[in-house]
Amino acid sequence: MDILNAIVALLNFVIIPATAYGAQLALGALGVTLIYGILRFSNFAHGDTMAFGTAITILATWGLQAAGVSLGPLPTALLALPVGMAATALLVLATDRAVYRFYRVKKAAPIILVMASVGVMFVMNGLTRLLIGVDEERFADGARFVIDVRSFREMTGLQEGLALRTTQLLTVVIAFVVVWALFWFLNRTKSGKAMRAYSDNEDLALLSGIDPERVVRMTWIIAASLATIAGVLYGLDKSFKAFNYFQILLPIFAAAIVGGLGSPLGAIAGGFVVAYSEVAITYPWLKIAGYLFPGWQPDGLLQLLGTEYKFAVSFVILIVVLLFKPTGLFRGKSV
């Protein structure tokens, strides 16, 4: 039994990728859950909002690279990120003004808003395609690894290598800072408290003199910024392809529902639950089993489900939560 190598393999293939992915999902799910909490509908355009923000950021990155600006070991995209965030915030604010506000004022059924968000999704999808095309774009530059396999092996003398990519470390660090800032905002500032009050009870919040339009505007700006950050981190970690951002919608919804729609803490927990399950279930455990039980030679790869079916994992988690605890782990909004 070779526990050390098994742990390194587990870290390298499961824990590190799943943590980075979980942080990206958590940021996406936070946006979905905030919009749900304040505007009370599931925003189907969120994936394409992420794609749009990322596309703008990539364009700005290219501009910076062309101008010779770089951040050294860090990806240039970090410098371009505020541009993407601002552009996305402007776009969603304009969308709210042009589309959603009408239904909000009319107090239309939530499903009408969901449908409107589908229309918005179409438009944003087209805009993104128009801006950057449908091809896969890689825009990560700077140092690729914090720790690479070879130097890890030389350092420790272990057989199993460990790689930690810059983008993975960056994802976790940025996600942590963003989440900390968000919670500080929600819990400590007057505006954040107004948002939470509005989410808990709209009528009471109105009676206390909270301006609903201001709350809605703040929500959109925060959600757009979160979506852009999540999208850029996801794009840096993997690559940018508009269609992938549509597909990531399902894990993000699953994360938000698992945590409890409307609960920010739940969205983070849900993101990690979905990411860890997805990676653990689609990872072939043969290698790790080989270290742990050297005598055992199974005939398969010990993979519960092919990676093609990673979306099935989010779906099954979603179904299980809907069956047993429809309000989610952190008791989101019911009804």
Place this chain on the structure above:
Amino acid sequence: MSTNRQAAATSPWRAPILFAVLALLFILEGTVRNSMFSGSWNTSLAILNMGLISAITALGVNMQWGYAGLFNVGVVGFLALGGLAPVLVALPPVEGAWAAGGPRLLIALAVGLGTLALAVQAWKRLSGGRGLAVMVIVIAGFVLYRWLFDPAVDAIEANNSARYGNIGGLGLPVLLSWAVGGVFAAAAAWAVGKVALGLRSDYLAIATLGIGEIIVAVMKNEDWLARGVKNVSSIPRPTPYEIDLQQNPEFVEFAASWGFGAAEASGIWVKIGYMSLFLVVLLSIILLAELALKSPWGRMMRAIRDNEVAAEAMGKDVTARHLQIFVLGSAVIGMAGAMMITQDGLMAPTGYNPLRYTFLIWVMVIVGGSGNNWGAVLGAVLIWFLWIKAEVWGPALIGLLTSPLPDGGLKEHLLDSSAHMRFIAMGLVLLLVLRFAPRGLVPEN
């Protein structure tokens, strides 16, 4: 659940006029050759046939949305599942595939379903320690399932894998597969609806989004089923083949008497054959749907849609009725999926794009008039016509709009990306109709 049901009555001539305009568009497409129309009856009929299939899909979605307010975002999955039926029903059996692993595969699938059923029963019947019991059942069932399933699949996929490698069909008439496609989709819809209905309305949307993606993933990756991305071609047709017609002297003479060449006429003849079949299905579904809507059942459905709480207070089981209509609507979508694959003669799972097969169908239903069957048909054929023609008209329009711009990067980029404009245009159409004419072109009366 459109936002404004009690708007003023519309003219009874509205629907006939709109249908006449639509017919005119197809006639122009068939006869006039200029920069806007192709002037080919083959093109015109091809668009019409796909429009009719879209219309049947839209009817299914309209049942779910227009009669019950259910938002199904997994249309693409139900279409794809229906498309599996022609492959499994109509193709001739693959030699050796059944012997290689057929029975074992069926037992594996039965074990899989049995495990789920047993887990559900254990959860319902047991009181103490049921969580543990369910977990043990699921894990044991999964291991047994994989033990049975994996070798069977390997054996089937190894059987003449260059040509087949799939389980093969039953060699039954292809028209039968249309009904089977409906049954497939209905079964999937029952499973999803059972879980997601009765909760918040968004949950059904999200759950169907998931099942749609999973069904398409299964079709792409399970090679034993329909060869996955290797595609299945030469699915039997319910209509004659063009090449046979062209070699038939009687047909050539008949075509010549109408002034058509044999090649062109054979294409038209086959397409008219499909069109007639599709029209029969479409009209029967509309007839049944209209009869159902006028029956007490239909009144109950509308009552539930318009006020769930009141209907529930009158003793109606809202969730059960929702499940019923969800399954019915999905069956219609599945049927359309089977018809589409029959017409194409090709099963290519990579083509199932949710934007095209889910959200475009939604645009059709909303534009046509949710709750009205004729509206759904009109919306479907019209939007499909525009969607196809936008490929031609889009670049022309952008060329016109950008003509004042100086030649250069921007102009070129805009011209290149005119294909993406279709998405923007469709999104805008959906948003505009939803806002300014929520009852659609042909409102529900």
